[in-house]
Amino acid sequence: MTNLKSIRFFPRELKILIAVFVAVMTIGVTLGLIYIGVNTDYTPAGTQSYYAGDDVTSDFEIPEQYPKSIEALLLTTHTHVIAFSIIFFIMGGLLFFTDRLSKKWKLFFMIEPIISTMVTFGSFFAIRYIHPNFVYITMVSGVLMYGSFYIISFIILRESISRD
Template sequence: MNLKLYQLPKQIKRMIAALLFSLTFGVLIGLGFLYYTTSYSTQGAIERYNGSQVSEEFDIAENYPKPISEIFITTHNHIIAFSLIFTIVCSVFYFSSLLNNGWKTFFLIEPFISIIVSFGSLWLMRFVNPNFVYLMAASSTLIYISYFTMVILILYEILFKKS
């Protein structure tokens, strides 16, 4: 298929832009929640899932270790939601004309790998070793870099590139 985003009818371009703005709003809300619960720090993430350390016998922990049932539901919901979000964004991005095949292939595949690594490392951080938080942070960063790169390139092409 040689169809490119900039060649689409104006109505389809507007629908894609509206979809991407809506998805991005949801992604930003998720990032806001992540900041609220972890302050984007590795220590905050460890405390969120492994629980807070208490120094005195009568101290009350701010965070308790997450039970396995909560980790199951968190990973289940996020893996499915992120996979669907990236299926939509990658399907549109495939028709972009702004990147060559190597970079395009990277952005089409990388998010799906990072989804599994991120949420797999959450389990490893909770039940094996807290240092897996660094793997989770790196793979999560790649997820968001991929998402925003694709969205920006798609929006640029449908809003500014002329046929």
């Protein structure tokens, strides 16, 4: 019988599938981060502008960014919360079958990005409708979410390409 307690001991074919899946997922997430940078310059001001729109100081000024509509925010949030929940459920499930982390850290990385997903995408509404300074919550939760993703990906890839 095959030992399925760790990815390192999975059959070679399954390890290849996992490695390719995680690599492609990492490319997709990285492309999403590039898209964020194109739209926000990775700055608080750029993020505020993207969601809340630009401040207009005169009647003749045309804003570069208009405030996001409730429909646009709902569409973005709906699709991303569903997709990221699925991504982090799968990645968390794969992380469960790794040996590199203590149980406490493993549980943290299995749960944290799902919570950060809700905080990150929920804070878009707060930037738009409550106060632009909610951008700092967006940025902190986004860094935690994406940082967790890359750490999880690295651990899974490392174990899936090991020769044990």
